[in-house]
Amino acid sequence: xxxxxxxxxxxxxxxxxxxxxxxxxxxxxxxxxxxxxxxxxxxxxxxxxxxxxxxxxxxxxxxxxxxxxxxxxxxxxxxxxxxxxxxxxxxxxxxxxxxxxxxxxxxxxxxxxxxxxxxxxxxxxxxxxxxxxxxxxxxxxxxxxxxxxxxxxxxxxxxxxxxxxxxxxxxxxxxxxxxxxxxxxxxxxxxxxxxxxxxxxxxxxxxxxxxxxxxxxxxxxxxxxxxxxxxxxxxxxxxxxxxxxxxxxxxxxxxxxxxxxxxxxxxxxxxxxxxxxxxxxxxxxxxxxxxxxxxxxxxxxxxxxxxxxxxxxxxxxxxxxxxxxxxxxxxxxxxxxxxxxxxxxxxxxxxxxxxxxxxxxxxxxxxxxxxxxxxxxxxxxxxxxxxxxxxxxxxxxxxxxxxxxxxxxxxxxxxxxxxxxxxxxxxxxxxxxxxxxxxxxxxxxxxxxxxxxxxxxxxxxxxxxxxxxxxxxxxxxxxxxxxxxxxxxxxxxxxxxxxxxxxxxxxxxxxxxxxxxxxxxxxxxxxxxxxxxxxxxxxxxxxxxxxxxxxxxxxxxxxxxxxxxxxxxxxxxxxxxxxxxxxxxxxxxxxxxxxxxxxxxx
Numbered sequence: 001x002x003x004x005x006x007x008x009x010x011x012x013x014x015x016x017x018x019x020x021x022x023x024x025x026x027x028x029x030x031x032x033x034x035x036x037x038x039x040x041x042x043x044x045x046x047x048x049x050x051x052x053x054x055x056x057x058x059x060x061x062x063x064x065x066x067x068x069x070x071x072x073x074x075x076x077x078x079x080x081x082x083x084x085x086x087x088x089x090x091x092x093x094x095x096x097x098x099x100x101x102x103x104x105x106x107x108x109x110x111x112x113x114x115x116x117x118x119x120x121x122x123x124x125x126x127x128x129x130x131x132x133x134x135x136x137x138x139x140x141x142x143x144x145x146x147x148x149x150x151x152x153x154x155x156x157x158x159x160x161x162x163x164x165x166x167x168x169x170x171x172x173x174x175x176x177x178x179x180x181x182x183x184x185x186x187x188x189x190x191x192x193x194x195x196x197x198x199x200x201x202x203x204x205x206x207x208x209x210x211x212x213x214x215x216x217x218x219x220x221x222x223x224x225x226x227x228x229x230x231x232x233x234x235x236x237x238x239x240x241x242x243x244x245x246x247x248x249x250x251x252x253x254x255x256x257x258x259x260x261x262x263x264x265x266x267x268x269x270x271x272x273x274x275x276x277x278x279x280x281x282x283x284x285x286x287x288x289x290x291x292x293x294x295x296x297x298x299x300x301x302x303x304x305x306x307x308x309x310x311x312x313x314x315x316x317x318x319x320x321x322x323x324x325x326x327x328x329x330x331x332x333x334x335x336x337x338x339x340x341x342x343x344x345x346x347x348x349x350x351x352x353x354x355x356x357x358x359x360x361x362x363x364x365x366x367x368x369x370x371x372x373x374x375x376x377x378x379x380x381x382x383x384x385x386x387x388x389x390x391x392x393x394x395x396x397x398x399x400x401x402x403x404x405x406x407x408x409x410x411x412x413x414x415x416x417x418x419x420x421x422x423x424x425x426x427x428x429x430x431x432x433x434x435x436x437x438x439x440x441x442x443x444x445x446x447x448x449x450x451x452x453x454x455x456x457x458x459x460x461x462x463x464x465x466x467x468x469x470x471x472x473x474x475x476x477x478x479x480x481x482x483x484x485x486x487x488x489x490x491x492x493x494x495x496x497x498x499x500x501x502x503x504x505x506x507x508x509x510x511x512x513x514x515x516x517x518x519x520x521x522x523x524x525x526x527x528x529x530x531x532x533x534x535x536x537x538x539x540x541x542x543x544x545x546x547x548x549x550x551x552x553x554x555x556x557x558x559x560x561x562x563x564x565x566x567x568x569x570x571x572x573x574x575x576x577x578x579x580x581x582x583x584x585x586x587x588x589x590x591x592x593x594x595x596x597x598x599x600x601x602x
Contacts, residue, residue: 121592135463239417240306
């Protein structure tokens with residue numbers, strides 16, 4: 001065996017010989033044609049379908065032969081059904097419309113889960129909607145009101161964001177407050193850090209009202225990171241643009257009330273603290289001064305109210321539609337609107353509906369819109385504005401049209417600030433009308449963006465002591481008096497008088513101001529917290545202010561959780577009950593803001 005083995009090796013060597021030279025490479029062949037993509041399409045199968053008697057999901061697949069990125073009917077080569085299982089006597093419920101709607105909602109939830117985008121940094125655009133004071137009871141009542149205005153019973157209606165695939169709750173307390181304010185809550189949402197009541201853009205180490213304690217406690221916001229990353233940015237509010245919620249996107253302040261220099265105590269101003277309005281106009285240079293190597297171009301879209309904080313206290317600087325004899329509040333002589341126009345000569349400064357309408361979104365680099373001396377009008381009162389002003393949905397649409405000109409994407413914060421103010425005034429009509437308009441603004445954003453590259457989050461900063469009470473029958477006017485099931489007459493309380501479905505635990509109390517559409521008019525009529533005979537009162541009128549139990553000069557915030565609703569890349573991270581600062585972290589993960597900002601600095 002050993003000799004055979006050696007012979008075999010010898011033969012192998014002999015047969016192998018020496019290698020010859022390599023031949024020349026041949027000519028490259030012609031590139032082959034691109035292949036076709038395979039696509040899958042899911043659709044809901046309603047109850048009664050022959051393939052899924054009890055409803056289910058139809059799954060079609062095939063090759064995109066015409067390359068239009070859509071699976072057309074003629075391209076379907078295979079179809080499968082995933083059906084809801086039900087048999088026996090229980091199956092009779094499938095013909096019930098409530099069951100059918102529930103099955104459809106469930107099927108949609110399954111499809112949402114199957115199609116979720118869990119890729120960090122996938123969101124090119126981020127839009128954060130904040131309904132100021134929009135607690136759960138406000139959402140419910142506004143949903144019913146919107147439905148009833150459409151001729152429905154109301155309860156079955158959905159607001160635009162009710163249809164978002166993912167939702168959860170946010171705990172709203174501030175570090176030092178069980179019931180929060182907007183400054184601390186919005187700081188949490190924008191920076192990922194919970195902080196104290198009444199301070200903006202700074203951590204809890206701050207001492208409210210102490211200018212010197214700001215240094216070292218400054219936080220970085222999602223808007224600032226988006227700026228550094230090269231995205232376009234925008235801030236919209238129906239409140240003053242220097243008010244707590246919008247200010248928390250761009251400012252650092254030891255007190256939310258320091259909206260202009262006249263609001264800062266002299267001894268604190270002497271320490272060098274900059275007022276909020278000035279910080280907005282100087283946002284670009286302030287951000288570049290804070291971080292070495294940063295080069296930003298400033299906030300592209302700013303729209304809201306609050307002109308008085310940008311103008312000097314001199315009638316010579318009044319706007320054309322000024323309501324006060326002297327519109328401006330600034331005591332330092334600065335006209336910040338002129339400073340903004342000097343800094344951004346290609347920008348457009350607008351103050352009314354006509355100026356807003358004239359904006360060409362495709363040709364406009366940036367907009368600074370200040371549509372009122374103080375807050376913008378309530379939506380129901382907007383028609384009474386002296387020079388006219390845009391709605392929240394109009395501002396949202398225009399902002400997106402301007403911001404999406406940036407191929408790197410954008411960050412936009414949209415606040416409905418006057419929901420909160422309607423509640424403070426004890427006027428549910430205006431609070432709910434502004435919530436309905438807020439939902440329209442959300443829908444405008446959904447319609448104007450690509451769901452695969454835009455994260456939209458809808459939430460509130462806090463709630464109010466606003467209640468839905470009694471046992472009204474289905475479809476009873478939400479602004480009306482309680483009428484019980486099986487009855488056509490108002491239900492009576494123990495005192496023998498009718499009462500409304502909506503009410504407040506505290507506040508100014510009853511007002512019957514008829515067709516008055518400005519909720520703030522109620523402050524001119526004092527407290528009235530005694531029970532009222534509402535028999536002959538039209539409680540659905542715009543000027544009706546609900547009764548309140550505890551007398552207060554202004555109705556207060558409440559401390560319960562608020563909803564978070566989300567759609568788009570990263571939206572699946574919104575679930576369960578969370579600390580409010582989770583909203584920043586969802587935004588950061590979805591858009592990769594910290595990573596992209598860090599890369600831009602290097």
